[in-house]
Amino acid sequence: MGEWLSTVEFAELVGIGRQVAHRALRRRRWRKNPLEVRKVNGRRGGNAGEQYQVNSTSLPLEYQHRLKVSQTLVENHSKSITGRTAEHAWWLDHLRPALQHPVKSTARSDALVELADKPTRNWEGTAVSYSLRTLQRHAARFDDGMKVGRHGRSDRGKKRVVISRRWDKLVPFDASTKAKIADDLKQEIRGLLKGGMSWGHTLQEAEKFLIDATRAWGFRPGDPNVLERACSIPTDLVSVELHFRNVHRFKRDHKAYDDRRPRIRRTVACMQPMELVVGDVHPVDIHLTRPDGTVATARLIGFLDWATQRLWIGLIFFERRGGVQNRDVIEVFAAMIDAWGMPQSLYVDNGKEFGFAAFLDDAMQLTVPGFHGPSRSTHVINALPYNASAKPIERLFGDLETRYFSTARGHIGGNRMSKKQEAIGRTVAPFGAFEDVVPAIEGFVRTYNHTAQGKKSALKGLSPEATFRKHLEAGWAPTAMSRDEVRAACARTEERSVVQGAISVGGRHWTCPELQAYQYEKIWVRVPAYHTPAELLLLDRYGERVGIAFPDIEFHPLDKRGAKASAERAKVHRQAVRDLDRSAPDIDVAARLIARGEAQPDSVPNEPVGIVSYDPAKRPARIVMPKGASTSEERRRDQDERIAVQMDLAKRIVG
Structure with a gap:
């Protein structure tokens, strides 16, 4: 009684495809050999689960023997046949008459001679015959514990060419010199790619570098064309170094680098509504008409509830040149708080229009007495500069433009240098006045808030409003704050x-x-x-x-x-003043001061150490008494005397 094999097992045994094996079993014949086949009911398969099975005894003898070998351990072999390839199993089966004898024995040699040049079919069913040397080589591989059959190169994975076969064969340098030139060439290619050079120019510059390096090391053939042809750079030398372009991208195109840098993934699981609100300003790509006839675009101030993905917006339009200011953002933010409640944290960029957020930090901390999230000293989070991808509201703005705003008339697209055109050379007609576009934009946003998102999105197939209703049913309630209180906080x-x-x-x-x-x-x-x-x-x-x-x-x-x-x-x-008067007791301050002075004791001086007298008779010589004021007659007399003395002195000098 033989073993019944399924279609898959039969296909693996003889080395054919499953569909080919299925057709062979259905016809009950394979390679002119009749097969004993039966039908069984299985859990899988066509025709109500019917499957074919073949009896192993009806297979050709070589496959019966192969099946037997695959189910037992080969003598003196440490590894199981299970899991071996069909080729390996076939060689074990084919060499079994010789492998059962000791190594280098006469019996093994005779068995190999008998197998040599004997026609047979290999694991693929192809008619083959092998020479004695081939059989000896495969038997030796079996003795060494290696797979029997075809094998890869012994130097697989090792570099066999320094730069190119033509260059390696042409130059007379030793291995170390060739390796030095190859390393210098690699560094040259890396430097060129790091500097931003294109693929084609890099190949040309690398070829020139290799020619100069070869000549610098003393090899100058008589025909320069021979060296130029030999120094042609294989494209693989440049391909393996293309990652050095990332350095140029980092230094010269940081936006492209930032789009490719590794990022983390965030989830809204376990988040509550208004736990984190993201704010930003976006220019709406719809042309509007000003009163003076010129065209311009409105500004959309948006706040996104991260947990529910709900969006609150406000629109601003400048009849003259201008930009969004803090008071504009405050009004939209106050309207959102009036409708949705106070957020626990606010995530905004570093624009001046969001400078007001610092004033709300204390107010937001009052709303989260039971907040158990990551500890922060502030509830106003500023995004890193030029980090738009970190804010989900930026991606939402792109979706709004693509899926909603682009359907409105007057949509010019996001590229201001290449606006959409109704006809060649004619920009799209404006939507109309600002008052006309406000209901349309608000309608688009309301449609977004009530549209189900994808099942693989953060909301798992629900719309923002449906997600918000789930939180309401779970008992969530907002923290109220009026618009005037928001303004007062700033x-x-x-x-x-x-x-x-x-x-x-x-x-x-x-x-x-x-x-x-x-x-x-x-x-x-x-x-x-x-x-x-x-x-x-x-x-x-x-x-x-x-x-x-x-x-x-x-x-x-x-x-x-x-x-x-x-x-x-x-x-x-x-x-x-009267109320102030009645709030304090009456006190006579003057009387208090007089009483305090009278209460102070008098100071008694000591005995004098000397007596000062103004009597001229008793006055010591060191005391000079002051003179009394002189009369006018005495003053004239003194003046005349001084003049006479001066005149006498002058006469003496002259005379």
């Missing part, structure tokens, strides 16, 4: 002096009843960092609210309302 605290119940901010005077009753000299004001204020929040030195100041009104000298307002302010100030 302000600086500045100190001001209170002068006559008013302060000066931005070249204007501000006042309010609370400020008119304020009794301190200094007050602290919350000054908006980006907006022109209509009112100002006043704080005391402890940060407590004092009131809201409004611009002071100027009155005409004859306007009776001015007198009335002045009287009201004086009344408020007097009342504040």
Whole structure:
């Protein structure tokens, strides 16, 4: 009773394809040999799972023997036949009459002589015959524990050519010199590619370098053409060094390098809505008409909820040249917070239009008392410069342009230097005025928010709104904050002096009843960092609210309302002073000072060590008493005497 082989096992045994084996079993004949075949019901296969099986006893004898060999261990062989190739198994089967005898024995030699030049069929079914030397070589490989059959080169994997066969054969250099020239050539090619040289120019420069290097080492054939032909550079020498182009890309085209650099993968799993919001500004590629007839594009300010991929937008259009400012972004951001709630963290780029985000850091920290994510000292995250691929909102802007905005009229594409054209030489007609495009853009964004994404996307086949509803059903709730509170958060605290119940901010005077009753000299004001204020929040030195100041009104000298307002302010100030008076006890300060002086003890001096007298009779010589003032007659007499002395002196000198 033989063994029944499946179609696959039969194909592997005889070395043919599965389909060829299937046809042979269906015909019950293979290579003119009848086969004993049966049908069995299997779990797989055509025709209701029916499969063919062949009895091993009906196979040709050589394959029966091969099957037997493949199921047993070969004598004196340490390795199993299982897993060997068909060629190896065939050689073991073919050489078995000789391999069963000891090495270098007469019996083995006689067996090999008997097998030599004997016609047979190899593992592929091809009629072959082998010489005695071939059989001896395969038998020796078996004795060495190696696979029997065809084998690769013994020097496989080793470099057999230094530069090229023609150059290696032509030059008379020794191996070390050839290796030195080849290494210098490799460095030359690397340097050329690192410098940004093209493929063709690199081959030419490398060929010139090899010619010069060969001549420099003393080889100058009589025919220069012979050397030039021999120094032709194989393309493989350049191909294996192409990765050095990455250096040139890194130095000269950092955008292309950055697109290829390794990145990490992020997931939205376990993220909650508004846990991280990404903000950015994008120019909409749709031409709009200004009132003066010129065309321009609008700016889209977008905020993306990373966890749900929802997008909130605001549109801005400049009737003249201009750019997006902080106050524009604040208004869109405040509208988003009013609708979606306060985000836990804000991820924006380093543009000046997002400078307001630093003012919101404290406000966002108040919204996450139970946040267990990675610890941060700030909840405002600034992206690295020129790192657009790190922000998912950048990719979303590209999808909006491609899938939605491009369907609107007036779409010019993202390349401003090569805008779309309705006809050759004519740019597409504008969409219309800014008021016309706003509903269209908002409609596109609403469609995106309600469109299911791919099953391999972060949302796993759900739309942003559907993902958001899942979080709502799980109990998530937003943290509310009004628009006015957002605007107030984007302000600086500045100190001001209170002068006559008013302060000066931005070249204007501000006042309010609370400020008119304020009794301190200094007050602290919350000054908006980006907006022109209509009112100002006043704080005391402890940060407590004092009131809201409004611009002071100027009155005409004859306007009776001015007198009335002045009287009201004086009344408020007097009342504040009276309240201050009642809040402290009455104390007679003068009486306190007099009483404190009277309570001090008198100081008693010691006995004098000497007596000073002004009596001229008792005056010592060292004391000079002052003279009394001289009369006018005495002054004239003294003057005459001085003149006489001077005249006498002059006469002596002359005479």
